[in-house]
Amino acid sequence: MKLDAIGFGALNMDKLFQVNKIAHNDEESYIIGSSESFGGSAANTIVGLSRLGMKTGFIGKIGPDREGSLLYNNLKNENINTNGVIITSNGKSGSVNGYVDIKGQRALYVDPGVNDCIGEKEVDNEYVDSTKVFHITSFVGNFHEKSINTQKNILNEISSKVSVSFDPGRLYIERGIEFLDKYFIHTDILLINQTELNLLMLEKTNAKDIIKIELNINKIQEEYGIEIVAVKMGDKGSFVSNYNESYFIEAFDVPCVDTTGAGDAFNAGFLYGYITGESLKQSAIEGNYIASRCITENGATDGLPDISKLENFINRNQIHFY
Numbered sequence: 001m002k003l004d005a006i007g008f009g010a011l012n013m014d015k016l017f018q019v020n021k022i023a024h025n026d027e028e029s030y031i032i033g034s035s036e037s038f039g040g041s042a043a044n045t046i047v048g049l050s051r052l053g054m055k056t057g058f059i060g061k062i063g064p065d066r067e068g069s070l071l072y073n074n075l076k077n078e079n080i081n082t083n084g085v086i087i088t089s090n091g092k093s094g095s096v097n098g099y100v101d102i103k104g105q106r107a108l109y110v111d112p113g114v115n116d117c118i119g120e121k122e123v124d125n126e127y128v129d130s131t132k133v134f135h136i137t138s139f140v141g142n143f144h145e146k147s148i149n150t151q152k153n154i155l156n157e158i159s160s161k162v163s164v165s166f167d168p169g170r171l172y173i174e175r176g177i178e179f180l181d182k183y184f185i186h187t188d189i190l191l192i193n194q195t196e197l198n199l200l201m202l203e204k205t206n207a208k209d210i211i212k213i214e215l216n217i218n219k220i221q222e223e224y225g226i227e228i229v230a231v232k233m234g235d236k237g238s239f240v241s242n243y244n245e246s247y248f249i250e251a252f253d254v255p256c257v258d259t260t261g262a263g264d265a266f267n268a269g270f271l272y273g274y275i276t277g278e279s280l281k282q283s284a285i286e287g288n289y290i291a292s293r294c295i296t297e298n299g300a301t302d303g304l305p306d307i308s309k310l311e312n313f314i315n316r317n318q319i320h321f322y
Contacts, residue, residue, distance in 0.1 A: 003081060003130055004054040004275050005165075008123075008151065009042030009137035010115040011060040011085075012094040013067040016260065016298060019099050022107050032102075037299030038074045039096055040115075041137035041169060044261045044300040048268025048290060050078045053307040054275060057131065059084035059123055061114045061147075067093035086122050088114050104256035104295060116144040120153050129159040132275055135267070136183075138169040155186040163274075167191040167267055173199050184224040189274065191267050193232040210239060210248050217241045230270055230284065232263050232291075240270075240284040249284045252292035261300025266291040268304065289313055 018032040038047075043058060050056045058080055062068030064087065071093060075082050091114040100106045116139050128134060136155075139147040155164065166187040168180060173196040180200075184190070192200070194213070201216045217229045221243065231239045237251040269290030273283025290304065297303030 001081070001130065002055070003057045003132070005046060005049050005133040005135055005271060006057040006059060006081075006084065006128065006131040007042035007046035007135045007137070008059040008084075008128075008154070009135075010040040010094050010110075010112065010139055011043055011058075011062055011071045012039040012096045012110070012115070013037075013071065014039035014096045014098055014260065014300060016098040016100055016258070018298075019101055021101050022099055022105060029099075029101075035298050037302065038071060039261070039300045040094065041167060041264050042135055043071075043075070044264035044304075045135055045137075045167075045267040045271070046080055047078050047301045048265055048294075048304045049272060049275075050080050051304050051306045052268065052272045052290075052310060054272065055081075057081035057084055057127070059118075059127070061086040061088060061118050061122075063088055063091045063093040063114050065093055067095060084124065084127050086118065088117070091117065098260055100258050100260065100298075104259045106258070106260055108260075110140055112140040112142075115139055116141055116147050118147040118150050120150045123150060123154060125154070125157055128154055129162060131162060133163045133165050133189075133271055134158060135165040135167070135271065137167045138171040140171060152182050155183065158186065163188040165189040165191060165267070165271060167263070168196065170196060170199075181224075184220070184226065187224065187226050189228045189230070189271070190220065190226050191230050191232070191263075191270070193263055194234070197231055213239050214241060214246055217246075228274070228280070230266075230287070232266050234259075234262075238266065238284050238288055240280055242280055245280055247281045247284060249281070249288050251288055254292045254296055256295045258298045259295050260298075262291045262295050264300060265294035265304060269310075272310075286310065 023029040094113040094115040097109045266287040270287035294303045
């Protein structure tokens with residue numbers, strides 16, 4: 001079966017706590033409420049793509065516990081192919097404790113569990129090659145580099161017909177350019193936020209530094225031959241570029257409840273446009289739109305719209321693809 005997109009990354013149960021503020025050194029805050037939702041960066045993006053009508057699959061690992069059962073059933077319920085999901089006989093599934101303040105800003109603490117223990121022999125290369133887009137995100141890898149090494153080995157063997165989408169996240173960015181080099185040389189679409197771009201280029205830019213952002217993107221593209229780079233700029237919007245054109249797209253003005261998963265939601269909208277053959281600009285607009293829906297609800301996926309809402313948005317705004 002030919003799939004539109006397969007994700008490869010962590011599967012986590014997100015335990016989110018609403019707090020009056022994010023506590024810093026020697027500070028205290030208090031919990032207002034709590035909720036539980038499904039997470040994992042690549043998984044969030046694949047859920048978003050599935051709701052937009054894409055044929056999707058996932059590669060990940062879960063334990064024989066309550067969390068693993070819930071994560072697996074959620075993928076099934078979202079119409080995501082689970083042939084690549086490994087259910088281990090021991091160990092615990094991944095989880096994240098998240099703290100979200102009244103402005104929707106967050107702090108996350110990850111317990112990776114079996115996410116970091118995916119061996120190369122547990123992944124079917126034919127399954128990987130059955131997709132148009134292979135979307136990869138980070139593992140923690142503090143105690144086990146197994147899943148990271150598996151990612152690198154798969155990228156070395158992946159079919160040239162598959163487009164590789166890579167969202168490194170803060171965890172991989174902080175490992176430095178030598179670590180990222182093994183990923184970038186295989187990447188066709190780089191999805192990165194502005195803070196990560198600053199860290200990567202060892203400099204600081206702000207939302208007004210569009211020219212500087214574009215110059216940094218060009219350096220990355222020239223060095224590694226990456227076809228498309230999308231920079232997520234939070235409530236300012238996004239900046240996207242390929243070898244022929246670049247666009248800054250302003251964010252949609254919506255009430256922010258929780259920013260958890262906003263970047264993953266952008267990825268879903270942008271990749272939807274890429275897979276369906278839309279222009280770079282329209283793909284970015286759709287990325288911004290899906291992200292704007294995500295942040296109006298708690299959790300990473302509760303606010304993700306289905307294809308009918310996206311189509312209504314397109315028609316309402318008289319967007320014509322070109």
